[in-house]
Amino acid sequence: MDPSRKRKIRLVVALSAAVLLAAGLVYTSFNASSEAKEPSQLAGSNPNQTYELTGDVVPGSIRHSGDQLDFRISDRDGSHPIPVTYTGTVPDPFRDGREVIVTGKYQDGTFVGERDSLITKCPSKFTTTTSGQSS
Amino acid sequence: MEFVLAVVIVVLVAWFVTAPLRGRPRQSDEIDPGVAELAELEARKEAKYRQIRDAETDHASGKLSDEDFKHLDRELRGEAIDILKRIDRLRPPEAHGPS
Amino acid sequence: MPLQVHHHDLGAIELTILGSVLLAAALVCALFAAGAAVYGGRTGDRRWVDSSRRAVYSVAALLTTAVVILEIAFVRNDFHFALVADHSSTTTPTFYKLTAMWSSQEGSLLLWAWVLSLASSGVLYITSRRHREIVPWATAVLAGLGSFFIGLMIFKAQPFGHLDPAPAEGVGLEPLLRNPYMAVHPPMLYSGYVLWSIPFAFCIGALIARKLDASWIRTTRNFALLAWTFLGIGLLLGSRWSYEELGWGGYWGWDPVENAALMPWLVGTAFLHSVMVQEKRGMLKVWNVSLISATFCLCLLGTFLVRSGVLQSIHAFGASTVGGPLLVLIAVTAIGATVLIVTRLDQLQPERRINSLLSRESIFLVNNLLLVGMAMVIFWGTFFPLISEFFTGEKHSLAAPWFDRYVTPIGVLLVLFTGIGPLFAWGRLSSGAAKRLLLWPSIATAVTIAVLLTVSDAGHHVWALLIFAFAAFALVALWGEFWRAGATRHALTGEAYPRALANAVGRNRRRYGGYIVHAGIALTLIGIAASSSFQTNRDLRLQVGQTAKVGDYTIAYRKLTADPQNERIAFAARLDVTRDGKHFATLNPARNYYPTQDPTAGPIGRYFMGDSTSEVGLKTGAGGDLWTAFQPDLSSLNPAIVRGNRELRGLPPNAQGLAIIALAQHYAQDPPPANFKVIVNPLVGWIWIGALIAVAGAIMAGWPALESRRRLEAAYRARLGRELGTATPPN
Numbered sequence: 001m002d003p004s005r006k007r008k009i010r011l012v013v014a015l016s017a018a019v020l021l022a023a024g025l026v027y028t029s030f031n032a033s034s035e036a037k038e039p040s041q042l043a044g045s046n047p048n049q050t051y052e053l054t055g056d057v058v059p060g061s062i063r064h065s066g067d068q069l070d071f072r073i074s075d076r077d078g079s080h081p082i083p084v085t086y087t088g089t090v091p092d093p094f095r096d097g098r099e100v101i102v103t104g105k106y107q108d109g110t111f112v113g114e115r116d117s118l119i120t121k122c123p124s125k126f127t128t129t130t131s132g133q134s135s
Numbered sequence: 136m137e138f139v140l141a142v143v144i145v146v147l148v149a150w151f152v153t154a155p156l157r158g159r160p161r162q163s164d165e166i167d168p169g170v171a172e173l174a175e176l177e178a179r180k181e182a183k184y185r186q187i188r189d190a191e192t193d194h195a196s197g198k199l200s201d202e203d204f205k206h207l208d209r210e211l212r213g214e215a216i217d218i219l220k221r222i223d224r225l226r227p228p229e230a231h232g233p234s
Numbered sequence: 235m236p237l238q239v240h241h242h243d244l245g246a247i248e249l250t251i252l253g254s255v256l257l258a259a260a261l262v263c264a265l266f267a268a269g270a271a272v273y274g275g276r277t278g279d280r281r282w283v284d285s286s287r288r289a290v291y292s293v294a295a296l297l298t299t300a301v302v303i304l305e306i307a308f309v310r311n312d313f314h315f316a317l318v319a320d321h322s323s324t325t326t327p328t329f330y331k332l333t334a335m336w337s338s339q340e341g342s343l344l345l346w347a348w349v350l351s352l353a354s355s356g357v358l359y360i361t362s363r364r365h366r367e368i369v370p371w372a373t374a375v376l377a378g379l380g381s382f383f384i385g386l387m388i389f390k391a392q393p394f395g396h397l398d399p400a401p402a403e404g405v406g407l408e409p410l411l412r413n414p415y416m417a418v419h420p421p422m423l424y425s426g427y428v429l430w431s432i433p434f435a436f437c438i439g440a441l442i443a444r445k446l447d448a449s450w451i452r453t454t455r456n457f458a459l460l461a462w463t464f465l466g467i468g469l470l471l472g473s474r475w476s477y478e479e480l481g482w483g484g485y486w487g488w489d490p491v492e493n494a495a496l497m498p499w500l501v502g503t504a505f506l507h508s509v510m511v512q513e514k515r516g517m518l519k520v521w522n523v524s525l526i527s528a529t530f531c532l533c534l535l536g537t538f539l540v541r542s543g544v545l546q547s548i549h550a551f552g553a554s555t556v557g558g559p560l561l562v563l564i565a566v567t568a569i570g571a572t573v574l575i576v577t578r579l580d581q582l583q584p585e586r587r588i589n590s591l592l593s594r595e596s597i598f599l600v601n602n603l604l605l606v607g608m609a610m611v612i613f614w615g616t617f618f619p620l621i622s623e624f625f626t627g628e629k630h631s632l633a634a635p636w637f638d639r640y641v642t643p644i645g646v647l648l649v650l651f652t653g654i655g656p657l658f659a660w661g662r663l664s665s666g667a668a669k670r671l672l673l674w675p676s677i678a679t680a681v682t683i684a685v686l687l688t689v690s691d692a693g694h695h696v697w698a699l700l701i702f703a704f705a706a707f708a709l710v711a712l713w714g715e716f717w718r719a720g721a722t723r724h725a726l727t728g729e730a731y732p733r734a735l736a737n738a739v740g741r742n743r744r745r746y747g748g749y750i751v752h753a754g755i756a757l758t759l760i761g762i763a764a765s766s767s768f769q770t771n772r773d774l775r776l777q778v779g780q781t782a783k784v785g786d787y788t789i790a791y792r793k794l795t796a797d798p799q800n801e802r803i804a805f806a807a808r809l810d811v812t813r814d815g816k817h818f819a820t821l822n823p824a825r826n827y828y829p830t831q832d833p834t835a836g837p838i839g840r841y842f843m844g845d846s847t848s849e850v851g852l853k854t855g856a857g858g859d860l861w862t863a864f865q866p867d868l869s870s871l872n873p874a875i876v877r878g879n880r881e882l883r884g885l886p887p888n889a890q891g892l893a894i895i896a897l898a899q900h901y902a903q904d905p906p907p908a909n910f911k912v913i914v915n916p917l918v919g920w921i922w923i924g925a926l927i928a929v930a931g932a933i934m935a936g937w938p939a940l941e942s943r944r945r946l947e948a949a950y951r952a953r954l955g956r957e958l959g960t961a962t963p964p965n
Contacts (some may be wrong), residue, residue, distance in 0.1 A: 014603075025611065025640060028617055033630035036619060051633050064869050065907065067775055085583070088773065089911060090865060092410065092481050092847050103633070116482075137248035141255045144299075147260060148292045152266065154563045155284035175449055184451065184954055186514055186660075189742070196722040198671070200664035207661045216958050221802040 025131065034103060040080040047107045050114070053084075059096035069118075073111070082106075086113035091120040097102055169225055176222050183215045247314055253303050253394035260296040260347075261384045263289045266478045267377035275370030275443075283370050290373060293380055294351035301348050304335055304393060313404055316342060316395035323406035325801060333405050333417035339541065339556065340393035342420060346537070347383040349421075349428045353457065354380065357432050363454060368450055371439035379431055382563055390555045407502030409802075409828045409845045415475035419468055423495060426465025427533040430502060432457040436531035437523050441574040446519060446581045451509045458526075459936040462506055463929060465499045470925045480864040481848035483913040485921065488637040493616045493649045494536035497609045502529045507598050507655075514660050515595055516585030520575065521602055524584065528573035532609075534564045581855040590662035597655045604651065608644040614639065638766075649759050649806045652752040653708030656715050671714070678710040679703045690768075698767035705756040705763075714755050716746070741947070747935025761920030765858075770914040777907045780934070785914040787860060788812045793864065796902035802826045803841050805898070807864045807908060809851060821851030823864035823910070836879030837890045838897070844869060858916035865909040871901060 036052040037045070045051065053073065060083050067087050074081040076099070086102060094100065103117035122133035190211060220232035266290035274282030279867040303366060304317065308331045313319040321334045321341075321435045335341040354376040361369050387393055410416065433454035440450035472492065473485035506524040511518045540558040574580070588595050614621070615632045622630040657671045682703045686692040692699040719742075720735030727734065739746040770785040781790045804825035810817070830844030851862040874897055882890050 003589070007587070018607075021607075025614060028640075029614065029632055029636065030622070030630070032636045033618060033622065033632045036629040036631050052633075064867055068774070071490070089482050091847065095845065137252040139251055144256070145259055145556075146264060146295070148296065151537055152263065152285055152289045152292055155281040155288065171364050172652055178449070178452055181951075182448070182513060183271045184951055187954065188950065189660065189745075192719075192722060192742075193661075193728060196718045198659040198667050199661060200667070201662060203662050212958060215954075219955070 003126075022118055038075050040075050042080075042082060042106050042111070045106050047105060052101060052103045052108075053082075053111055054099070054101045055082075055123060057094070057096055057098050057100055062096065073102070079085045082111055083109070084111045084113055087117055088113075088116035090119065091118060094118070094120040136161055173222065173225050176225070180215065180218045180222065183211060183218060187211045187215065247396050247398060249303060249307070249312070250315055250394045250396035250570070253300050254295045254388075254392070256300040256303070257384060257388055257394065259405075260293045260351075261302070261381060263292045263296065264377045264381040265383055267293065267940075268374045268381060269435070271370045271373035271377060275374065276365075283366075283373070286370070286373050286377065287362060290351065290358055290377060291355050293377075294355040295383075296349075297348040297351050297384075300394075301335075301344060304341070308332060308334060311404070313400040313402070314396050315400070317393055317405045319397055320402050320407065321407055323404035326404075326407050327412075330407050330412055330417060330500055331412075332377050334411075336424075337407065337411050338393075340387060340391040340395075342424065342555070343383055343387050343391055345421060346428060347380055347387065349425050349429060350376065350380050350383065353429055353432055354435075357436075357454065357457060365436075365439075365453060367443035367445050367446075368436055368439035371442045371598045372435040375435035375438050376431060379435075382559070386556055386559060386702050390559070393826060404451075405831065409847050410479070410677065413475060413479055415471045416479070419471040419475065422464050422471060423468030426461050426463075426495075427498070429461030429464060430498065430526075430530050430533050430894035431459050432461070433505075433633055434526050437526045438571065438574065441523060441571075441578050444578060444581055446523075446578065448509075448513045449520065451513060453660045455509070456936050458502070458506060458509075459494055459932060462499065462502050463932045463936075465502065466925070466932075467929060469495055469499060470922070470929075474922060477861075477918075478850055478852065479848065481850070481865070481911070483850075483861050483863065483911060483915075485918075488612075488615070488634045490616045491536075491540050494532075494539040495610050497612055498529050498532035498536060500528075500605045500609040500612075501525055501532060504602045505529055507600050511595050511598050517588065517595060518599065518602070519582040519584060520579065521599075523571075523575050525606075527568070527575070527601070531564055531568050532572070534567060553925060554782075565630065572766045592658065592663040592665065592668055594655065594658040594660050597651060597658055601648075601651055601655065604644055604648050608648070611640050611644070614850060615640075616931070642697045645759065646697060646704060649701055649708060649756060650704040652756055653704065656709050656749050656752060661828045671711075674714060675707040675711040678706040682706040695767035698763040701759055701763035708756040709753060712749050712756075715749055719746070743937060744935050747931045747933075747937075750931030750934060751928045752931075752932055754924045754926070757920050757924030757927060759924075761917050761922075761924060762964060764917035765915045765921070772912050774910040774912060775907050776910060778905065780907075782912075784912045786813050787818060787912075789862075789910075789912060791908075791910070794900035794902050794905045794908070795939065798898045800891075802828045803894070803898055804849070805864075805866045805902070806849070807851075807866075807910070809862060809910075811853070811860060819853040819860060821853060821860070821862050822849075823851030823862045823867060824849035825864055836875070837882055837885075837887075838878035839895060841894055842871065842875060850961050854919050856919060858914060859918050861911075861913040861915055863911045865911075867906045867908055868901075870906050871897065 034050045034052045036054060039053065039055045042051070042053070055075055056073050056078070057075040058072040058078075061070075061081070063070045069086045069090055070083055071086075072081040073084050082126060084104075086104075099121045101119040101121070102111070102113040104111055104113040106112075188210065190199065190204060190207050193199045194201075194208075199207065237727070267286040270282045270286035270289065274280065274286060276282075284598050304315070306312075307315045307318050308322055309328065311318065311322070311331075313322050317335070317338055317340055321338050326334065354373075357376075358369070358373060365372075386752050389826055433451070436450040436454045440446055469492075472495070476487075477483070477485040502525075505522065508518050508521050508525055522563045538557060541556055541560070588599065590596065615637050619629045619631045622628060627770055653675055657675075658668075663671075683699065686699055686702060716735065716739070719738040723729065723738040724731050724734035727737075729737065772782075772784045772785075774782045774789070776782060776789075776791040778791055778793055781788055783789070788811065790812070792808045792810055795806050795808065797806065802825050804826045806822050809821040809823070811819045811821060825848055827841055827846045828844045829840045830839065832843065835843040848863050848865075851864070853860040878893055878897065882893055885893075
């Protein structure tokens with residue numbers, strides 16, 4: 001077999017392998033992902049499905065009782081507060097009004113967070129300053 | 136005070152940046168092409184020498200068979216000679232000193 | 235009269251205006267540089283090219299002055315500067331005042347533009363007499379980028395905004411950033427991003443000028459190496475910070491912002507290797523121009539992701555004004571590079587073909603595929619929420635386990651190749667030599683597998699087992715390379731072995747520095763594999779005096795101490811750790827509570843309603859780390875806080891302070907049970923050690939030769955020159 005034909009065969013094999021791997025990747029990613037929702041979108045969701053819930057912590061709603069953390073989460077504009085119960089690591093920046101992401105299931109009107117799935121976003125660093133610039 | 140400073144800075148920058156444009160016809164333009172290309176060829180020569188030495192080392196440590204090394208070495212040395220010839224054409228012919 | 239009263243204010247405000255003027259002048263210079271460079275490139279008129287270079291130098295000088303003005307304002311607590319008022323305060327330590335500049339959008343853009351101007355000036359100075367066809371276009375690209383970022387500052391995120399009247403006190407620095415790692419991490423990362431623009435600009439210049447030999451690569455090689463190193467250091471600092479400071483005990487979470495820095499680093503690694511193939515064998519030219527373009531686009535993408543709010547992440551923030559323009563820049567860069575590459579394909583044809591699989595060239599090609607493949611997997615996973623929304627209308631996101639699952643196999647193969655690559659030679663490796671070279675590393679692999687299977691439960695963690703096995707392969711292979719270098723030279727020159735090794739390595743710092751980098755990476759991967767697969771992670775709830783067992787360790791919670799300060803209140807737990815009955819360590823994990831400026835929290839409550847940070851209790855060792863974090867339960871303080879807010883409202887701050895101190899100390903005497911997270915992390919320290927070794931190797935590879943070394947080289951070159959001069963041309 002002359003070299004250029006060998007090269008073409010290698011190329012075809014490599015490309016086919018790449019396409020197969022890519023297809024596998026795409027397929028599994030749709031299966032493995034969890035849908036992202038905001039509190040206002042939770043109504044009527046499947047109680048057996050895991051969602052990634054993003055929203056703001058309602059001020060005054062944080063309660064620690066033993067291992068368990070209870071709080072309410074709302075949309076960014078404060079509407080649709082939903083109670084959340086969660087056990088596991090509570091990130092340092094977790095506080096009233098902070099934006100959080102928690103993964104879990106929505107059952108009987110309460111969002112039950114998976115263990116250690118709570119992420120709190122760092123407070124705004126990269127919005128333009130709000131101290132009333134006059135330039 | 137800061138206003139004066141700002142004006143001074145702007146004037147200085149404008150003077151500095153436009154200096155090459157204000158007359159001063161540069162005869163070095165004729166020499167320049169040669170200088171630039173010579174530097175480029177010298178860099179390529181260095182790289183080629185490095186490759187020749189790497190091949191020698193690989194051969195000495197047994198990675199390249201005698202036959203493969205001969206083939207590679209001949210190829211690299213041929214390329215090096217081409218570069219040396221082009222350097223000679225740019226420089227006035229002189230004996231090869233330490234280069 | 236009003237003029238006299240406000241004279242001081244007016245002076246300070248003029249300083250901010252001076253800063254803005256400097257920025258405006260820098261923008262004009264940068265635009266001029268771009269235009270003059272293009273004109274000079276098209277007409278060949280050297281004067282315009284020289285003028286454009288001077289304009290770039292001027293941009294650097296102007297931006298340096300602007301940065302100095304801003305830093306002085308930070309140090310002097312000049313709250314006329316809006317940036318200083320929003321990110322610093324009189325109580326911020328001086329070191330953090332200096333680093334606060336880049337904790338903001340505006341300041342970080344200034345940093346980007348400033349480093350870009352310095353690096354551009356550097357490369358233009360070095361090439362002022364060379365590469366006459368490429369330099370004008372490269373200058374135009376760099377000046378264009380500079381104009382973009384300066385323009386972004388002037389029109390979207392002004393660093394020199396002023397406040398009139400200036401507030402008496404600033405907001406202060408975000409507590410999470412009051413950490414040496416976090417202070418240095420942004421400049422490292424940005425330097426990495428910016429420095430990749432240099433080889434990219436020269437690549438574009440080479441494409442435009444159709445000068446597609448290896449000269450653009452050679453000129454910018456050290457900048458590429460420096461970019462790779464800084465980006466790597468940035469990644470290292472970020473993960474070390476996460477491990478040491480945040481309360482979750484991990485060092486990598488596959489968060490979009492982490493991925494945004496990793497992707498260009500991976501593709502940049504591929505670029506650094508792939509260009510060697512072009513330099514030595516004249517191949518992979520299309521790969522190289524594509525890799526550097528992809529690396530730089532990913533750098534811009536990384537800069538964009540942190541500022542856009544486009545993806546949910548720990549770091550991404552709400553819609554910011556600079557996201558749009560950055561996205562346009564990325565699109566223009568990607569499309570422009572693609573068009574240039576496609577129209578120059580005829581000049582990017584390889585000079586040779588790969589004729590043997592047993593060659594370094596083919597290894598590097600596989601390496602390209604693995605690294606780019608890994609970057610693509612990470613890219614897919616990072617942007618999946620947007621991709622899925624585009625196709626299905628729903629946002630789906632992928633979490634860390636998915637990334638782990640698909641990145642790990644590629645990582646395993648890469649570890650193997652860090653060992654195979656150095657073994658192979660340029661050109662065909664004889665099969666006898668191949669067998670000989672692969673023997674000892676393969677034995678090491680087999681022995682490692684056998685030992686681990688018998689003495690540990692590594693059989694249940696297949697990927698970790700493979701990483702250990704292949705890392706053993708790599709380390710033995712690399713050791714062999716060093717040994718062979720010394721032995722070969724010793725045989726050739728008769729020098730004593732140690733001297734022979736030193737000379738052999740010193741003469742080829744690039745190669746052996748690279749091998750050291752490989753060794754460092756292998757060690758890092760060992761650390762990652764061990765600490766991921768063999769970790770013990772427990773959440774405990776302990777009362778003072780209680781004990782718990784985690785892995786081989788017994789943890790006793792002895793007491794809680796309170797340390798109330800003006801800046802913050804700290805609660806610390808004292809843990810005595812024993813192993814096999816013997817005292818192992820005393821750990822003091824703590825939690826700091828910073829006061830909030832929010833007036834609704836009340837004079838007492840504000841210390842407990844603000845930000846809090848963790849102080850990790852960490853015992854490091856060669857065999858692993860014991861990591862602890864502490865979360866006290868402050869809910870029992872709530873009644874006292876409410877009462878204190880009400881009753882102590884009118885009192886002077888001193889009295890309120892005394893009340894807070896009393897409250898904290900009373901709590902420490904009889905605290906409720908607290909939550910602890912305890913992690914036993916085997917071999918995690920090797921991640922940092924390996925990374926530092928890799929950085930040292932990179933520095934060694936890029937370090938210019940000493941004068942004595944150069945004289946030795948000259949002798950060799952002279953000999954070779956004579957040989958070539960007398961050689962008959964091969965026909």
